[in-house]
Amino acid sequence: MSQILLVNPYNKKPLQVTVDGLLDADKNRFPLKNGAYKIVNDNNYTDNFGYQWNLFAGTQIDKSTDIQLSYKRFFAQTGWDKEDLSGKNVLEVGSGAGRFTQIVLDHTKANLYSVDYSNAVEANFKNNGPHERLQLYQASVYELPFAPAQFDKVFCFGVLQHTPDVEKTVLSLVEMLKPGGELVVDFYPISGWWTKLHAKYILRPFTKKMDNATLYQKIDKHADGLIKAYRFFSKIGIGKFTNRFLPICDIDGTLPANLSKEKLREMVVLDTFDMFSPQYDQPQKIKTVVNWFKKYGMAGVWGGYIYEGKFKAAVVKGKKPM
Ligand SMILES: C[S@@+](CC[C@H](N)C(=O)[O-])C[C@H]1O[C@@H](n2cnc3c(N)ncnc32)[C@H](O)[C@@H]1O
Structure with missing residues (x-):
């Protein structure tokens, strides 16, 4: 080399x-x-990132x-x-x-x-x-x-x-x-003031102070319910307005389509942890x-x-x- x-x-x-x-x-x-x-x-x-990437090493x-x-x-x-x-x-x-x-x-x-x-x-x-x-x-x-x-x-x-x-x-x-x-x-x-009108920026002052394992466990515990809520709001046509207030990553906007249920869940938990845990998000x-x-x-x-x-x-x- x-x-x-x-x-x-x-x-x-x-x-x-x-x-x-x-x-x-x-x-x-x-x-x-x-x-x-x-x-x-x-x-x-960046210790949150060390935790996240060692836990989800192969996911992406x-x-x-x-x-x-x-x-x-x-x-x-x-x-x-x-x-x-x-x-x-x-x-x-x-x-x-x-x-x-x-x-x-x-x-x-x-x-x-x-x-x-x-x-x-x-x-x-x-x-x-x-x-x-x-x-x-x-x-x-x-x-x-x-x-x-x-x-x-x-x-x-x-x-x-x-x-x-x-x-x-x-x-x-x-x-x-x-x-x-x-x-x-x-x-x-950042597109405008509405970028920060989002569950991520509302909850981050609390979540970024949580210890990594506690935050991960909370996200993992609620992942299935949140995925269902996200899908439901999208299906009835109001997801564009409501889903930004759900404490979950933007499934439709960022994740590939046609993932298996298990893979989707894994990616959602990773991306949601990635939203809430960093010390800086600017x-x-x-x-x-x-x-x-x-x-x-x-x-x-x-x-x-x-x-x-x-x-x-x-x-x-x-x-x-x-
Ligand atoms: C969201 S991850 C992105 C990882 C990868 N580039 C990707 O796109 O999947 C951001 C990464 O930046 C690293 N990072 C943050 N601040 C850094 C710094 N001052 N020097 C080097 N890496 C840093 C974090 O540890 C973390 O792994």
């Missing part, structure tokens, strides 16, 4: 790879644990379902050419259980450096590792263990809204790109993210919606000038 210069994000000194971790000249050591280099420990604002992975959703989304959103990615250094930030990690590894010949702040990296390793073109790091986007300006491509899907300082997140991603490199992000969009206007890309020197910036089946993603992409 082609070498990216690794640095200790706290003192900027180069890191050497040893058999059991990374080491700098001051003898600071970051261990290799369960397939990932641990730059941070698990105790941070294309190869463990019959659905090609991640594959279609990845290439539709990035517009990247599979052949062109051969031998390129790609950075994925906020990889979760690795649904897109799998797509890059199985459908391209790129070298992938995949990062998540939570111990979801362990779920990613179970799904995708070990692999000669994959390196996994548990690290924050704000303190990445890479020297700047080394990556040909950077992608960051479903993460921006879950970070405390979204503009700084964009800047941190831009800094990782080589001249000529490309960045693609997708995120929760949807953004596409225009705002486009402006940050431009502010940080990106060229050819494009922002808009990309549809894949029923899934609608707010995407912004651009290129760092040569």
Whole structure:
């Protein structure tokens, strides 16, 4: 795997790879644990994601379902050419259980450096590792263990809204790109004041403080009743107005059709936990993210919606000038 210069994000000194971790000249050591280099420990604002992705490690992975959703989304959103990615250094930030990690590894010949702040990296390793073109790091986007300006491509899907300082997140991603490199992000969009008139934003002040197991058990216990209520309101034609007030994910708007009853339930519980547990949920206007890309020197910036089946993603992409 082609070498990216690794640095200790706290003192900027180069890191050497040893058999059991990374080491700098001051003898600071970051261990290799369960397939990932641990730059941070698990105790941070993303522990809900670590819990979620280890519990639902296979739920959204294309190869463990019959659905090609991640594959279609990845290439539709990035517009990247599979052949062109051969031998390129790609950075994925906020990889979760690795649904897109799998797509890059199985459908391209790129070298992938995949990062998540939570111990979801362990779920990613179970799904995708070990692999000669994959390196996994548990690290924050704000303190990445890479020297700047080394990556040909950077992608960051479903993460921006879950970070405390979204503009700084964009800047941190831009800094990782080589001249000529490309960045693609997708995120929760905000359309207007009504975006937040939703059970998610009404209940989150309470649910995000709950411990992960308690929240999960509550969602699991009520899932069947909530799915029935959602279906009932949709059937009688009022779902468009009422379902946003049900404490359940948007089944019709986001989940694939024709799932088995069991698979649907599993995806609903995962997505509902994902709605209620994050510490940060800051949807953004596409225009705002486009402006940050431009502010940080990106060229050819494009922002808009990309549809894949029923899934609608707010995407912004651009290129760092040569
Ligand atoms: C909703 S998940 C998205 C996972 C995956 N990209 C996907 O689309 O399925 C958001 C992920 O971002 C990660 N994350 C949040 N803040 C982060 C940060 N500061 N640095 C790196 N990852 C972060 C979380 O741990 C979580 O796994």
